[in-house]
Amino acid sequence: MKQTYTGSMTTRWLSPDEQRAWRAYIAASLLLEDTIDRQLQQEAGMPHLYYSILANLSETSERRLRMTELAERLKITRPRLTYAVARLEKDGLVRRESCESDKRGSIAVLTDEGTAVLERTAPGHVETVRTALFDRLTPEQVGQLEEIFTSVTAGLQGEDGPFEGLPWRRRSTPPCS
Secondary structure, X not given: OEEEEEOOEEEEOOOHHHHHHHHHHHHHHHHHHHHHHHHHHHHHOOOHHHHHHHHHHHOOOOOEEEHHHHHHHHOOOHHXXXXXXXXXXXXXXXXXXXXXXXXXXXXXXXXHHHHHHHHHHHHHHHHHHHHHOHHHOOHHHHHHHHHHHHHXXXXXXXXXXXXXXXXXXXXXXXXXX
């Protein structure tokens, strides 16, 4: 359904089915994020973003990532990541190291204390995600959910995607040695 918005600009309005799907997505994503945030605040005194930083660092072989790579994995701006890592550093959960091969770069490193917090918090977090999301879906729906969001993600962040100016993107950076 096309309607003219102003001047020569044409708006491709959402169909009723698309509008219902969009609103269902918005409601579910906001409620899910709130549920996860509340659980993590209660159990670990941290928001979901901070937990995600610890989890991403724990998934690397040396529990370390260059800050630019971590920002891209988390889909957040570098300034937002810098603020979050500074807070985690203050709490002793992460430390920052200089990048030897690129003086502009820095590396976030998960500390032993950060690992311990993650290990204590992970079971409750996984149970919350399972209860809030996956227990409500059939195995077929889980596969569809993955397929849908993999497609959306690829379309949004792909090299030829409509939003090539994504805030966490940066020209390739040399690896730290």
